[in-house]
Amino acid sequence: MTDTGTGAAVRPDLLALTPETLAALSNRGLVKRATKELDAGTVPALTTDPDTTVRARFDDGTTTALPPGTGLDEGSCSCAAPGVCRHLIALVLAHRRDAEAGPGAAPAAFTDWSPGSTDDAALAEAVGTRPFATARRTFERGYAAVVHRPTPDRPEPRVELPTCTVSFPVPGAIAYALTDAAAALRGEVLALAVWAFRAADAAETGERSVPVRVGGRTTAPATARPALDAAVELADVLLAEGVAHVGPVHGGALARAGAALTAESMHWPAGAIAALAEQLTAYADRSARYRPESVAALLTEVHARRRAAAHPGVLGTRETGDTPLxxxxxxxxxxxxxxxxxxxxxxxxxxxxxxxxxxxxxxxxxxxxxxxxxxxxxxxxxxxxxxxxxxxxxxxxxxxxxxxxxxxxxxxxxxxxxxxxxxVGAAWTELPEPLLVRDLTALAAGWDGRPPRLIRPRVEAEAVHVVALSEVESVGYDPAEQRLEAVVRDASGNRALVASEYRPECPGALDALADALEGGATHISGSLHRSGGGVRIDPLGVLTPAGTVVPDLAAGDGSTALAAVGRRPSDPLTAALDEALSAMAAVPHSGLRHLGLPARARIDEAATALSRTGLNRAATLLRAFVETPDDGAVSGSEALAARSGAWLEAQLHLLVSSELRFSGTGSGTNDGP
The missing domain is CATH 2.40.50 (OB fold (Dihydrolipoamide Acetyltransferase, E2P))
Incomplete structure (x- = not known):
């Protein structure tokens, strides 16, 4: 430990407390006031005790102290302000300034460390006895988390818990942990985050981001989940009878099944069941929200989650309902x-x-x-x-x-x-990665190795980001598809396709989107997916020099004449997969019991198209479904089960193939659109 030249030895934990971290630990107003006073010359005298407690004495007689190994809220100050005051903030800022001005000052080196190295005794002391006991009960039930180890670009280790995030900005000092959970929950979630890191460290995967399942008893076999079994049975009935033939009673049964799943904390299959019930309602109301492809995907998801129920996070088991922030x-x-x-x-x-x-x-x-x-x-x-x-x-x-x-x-x-x-002003430009994307190639590379969407947590806006743009190459309208398409480049020069389809409920959206893109767009927000060998952006908003544009809320009737889009070469693989999924979606719409010859013929034609593009396994599964007997060769229930199983195998293969179609395409992101 070196001396700063002012009587206070350097405390590495205080040097790690940047103004941004201090603002998160207290509030931005206190940091601004303390900074302003220091700039005006109101600088405290700093000293360090033998135990490295840093003390500050201000001109007005106020004295402040920060012991080692504790957070800001454990510091003491003689002023009357409760909690963390501006004097404590000023102590830290003054200490940092002295260290930066001292001899041999250098930027802090990157520290690769794990909060999981904190033992339970130190953890209990840091968070308190009662929060530690509450966290221990959660640990005994088991919970899921995603652990992000520190990197030079993002040196703060952090943990994504189901309903909040915990980060550790100071190496080796968990007392300075930050969380967006409410203050009353801070100690509990801090302990859960430390245990998540400990589980990731034990796994020794070497990955910087690791999903883990922490604590809990051995997962019970899927056959011991009556609520999930009941939901799967209802899904099977819907597949057999078809959306066009089940009545409102089935929708009510699905709603009850979803409630039962939620009661058992199986939130992800509950979400799929709830979405199925919404699709039945939309069909009964003759709403445009009904899509046979969505029903087919949801039925497949319910079965996929039951098959993979033993894997962490597939069911959302023990996730809390919600958490105050x-x-x-x-x-x-x-x-x-x-x-x-x-x-x-x-x-x-x-x-x-x-x-x-x-x-x-x-x-x-x-x-x-x-x-x-x-x-x-x-x-x-x-x-x-x-x-x-x-x-x-x-x-x-x-x-x-x-x-x-x-x-x-x-x-x-x-x-x-x-x-x-x-x-919002310029807040988009200040977002951290990966919320703000400057390199689509790097982002797409991070998607590789993820579990299929069918068994990932049902997280809202999972793929929503802001993309920094360097250029808008072209904007055009495809009248056949009623879709606006634009080719853009990100800040690193990678191409992406912006595509937005006309929707009657938002008649002015495409006109507003075209105007924003042609008006000097610097950033675009939206949902990002692989498509056509590159990245496709389904836009939500556009940042221009004139401000933020939200196309869906824009005025207009859609009568503006838009330039025609240049025709892009079609991708036969994507076209074959899309047609196969569309053909297979007719099955749960009509029902296995009511499937006609035209639907069978369309599936057979889709299988032929898949074979022509080299997707032989998919073609084989489609033909296996079409050729599954549905007559008196076997009993009715056995035949129905066989046909249901064949449809599910083919549908599962198609959905996963469609999602992973462009994984590992390397430079495909650069020149895909």
Whole structure:
């Protein structure tokens, strides 16, 4: 330990407390005030005790001390302010300034460390006896987490727990841990995060980001899950009878099955069952929200999750319902509106910079009797006391936010006074990676090795990011597909395709998107996926020199003439997979018991197309389904089970193949579109 030249020896833990970290541990106002006073010459005298406690004496006689191995809230100050005060902040800032000005000062070296090295005795002392005991009960039930080890680009180790994030900005000092969970939960989630790191360290995978299952008893076999078995049986009935033939009673049964799954904390299959029930309602209402492909994918997901139930995180078991967050700042990334003229759903996407995640605030809107709604009309409707259009282009600071395991966002009723909304300004440009993407190639490489979407956690906005743009190469409209397409380049020069289809509920969206892209767009937010050998962006918002544009909420009737898109060469593999999935989706629509010859012929033709493109395994599975006997060769129940199994095998293969079609394409991201 060296001397700073002012009587205070250097404390490495205090040097790691940047102004941003101090603001997260206290509040930005205190940091600004302490900084202003130091700049004005109100600098305390610093000394260090033999045990490395740093003390500060201010000109007005105020004395402050920070012992080693404790957080800011364990420091002492003679002023009357409760908790962390500006004097404690000033002590840390003054200590950092002295160290930076001292002889031989150099930037702090990167430290590769793990919070998991903290033993339980030190952990219990740091978090408190009661939070430690509460965390231990959660540990005994078991929970899932994603551990991110430190890297030179992001040196803070962090853990994504189901409903919050915990980071450790100071090497070797867990007392300075940051979390977006409410203060009352801080000790508990800190302990859970340390144990998650310990589990990742024991696995010794060498990966920088590791999903882990922590604690808990040995997972029971799938046959011991009656709620899940009951949900699968209802899915099988729907596949056998078809959406077109089941009545409202089946929708009610699905709703009860979803509630039973939720009661047993199996949130992910519960979400799939709830989405199935919504599809049945949409079909009964003749709504455009009904899509046979969605029903087919959801049925497959329910079975896939049951098959993989023994693997961590597949069911969402023991995930808490929701968690209150501390005072957080969220940055809106735009809004998606979908539905019909009678019923619309708005989804506002918020980046949570401190946690590195995206949260979704959803609201349903119903038109008055005899009238219809458009997305643009919703822009003036109020959410949280502010127009939806302002919310979708603003930054939200709130003390009353709750977050679910699926990253949905709720605001406590009656606490709007604890929530403020300001214009988003340039906040997109200040987002941390990976929320802000400058290199699509690196992002796409990180997708490799993930479990299939069918068994990943059902996380809202999993693929939503902001992409920094260096160029918009072209913008055009495909009248055959009713789709606007634009080729853009990210900040690293990689190409991506921006594609947005016309939706009658948002008639002005494509015109607004084209104007924004051609008006000097610097950033675009949206959902990112592999497609056509590259990355495809389904846009939510566009940042231009004039401000943020949210296409879905834009005015207009869609009558603006748009330039025709240049025809791109079709991708036969993607086309063959898409046609096969569409053909197979006719099965749960009509039902296995009612499948006609035209549907069978279409599936057979899709199999031929798959064979021609080299997807022989997929073609074989489709033909196996078509050729499965459905007559008197075997008993009716056995024949139905065989046909159901053949459909599921083919559907599972198609969905996973479609998702992984472009994994490991290397430079494909550069020149795909």
């Amino acid at each position: 501390r005072r957080v700042r969220l940055v809106s990334l735009g809004c998606r509106v979908h539905g019909t003229g009678q019923s619309l759903v708005s989804e506002v996407y918020f980046a949570h910079p401190g946690a590195g995640t995206v949260l979704v605030l959803r609201k349903e809107w119903t038109a008055p009797e005899g009238r219809e709604l458009s997305a643009h009309q919703l822009a003036g409707r109020r959410v949280l006391g502010t127009p939806l259009g302002s919310l979708a282009t603003g930054s939200l600071v709130s003390e009353s936010v709750r977050r679910t395991p699926s990253h949905a966002l709720t605001i406590a009723r009656g606490r709007l006074g604890a929530t403020t909304i300001t214009p």
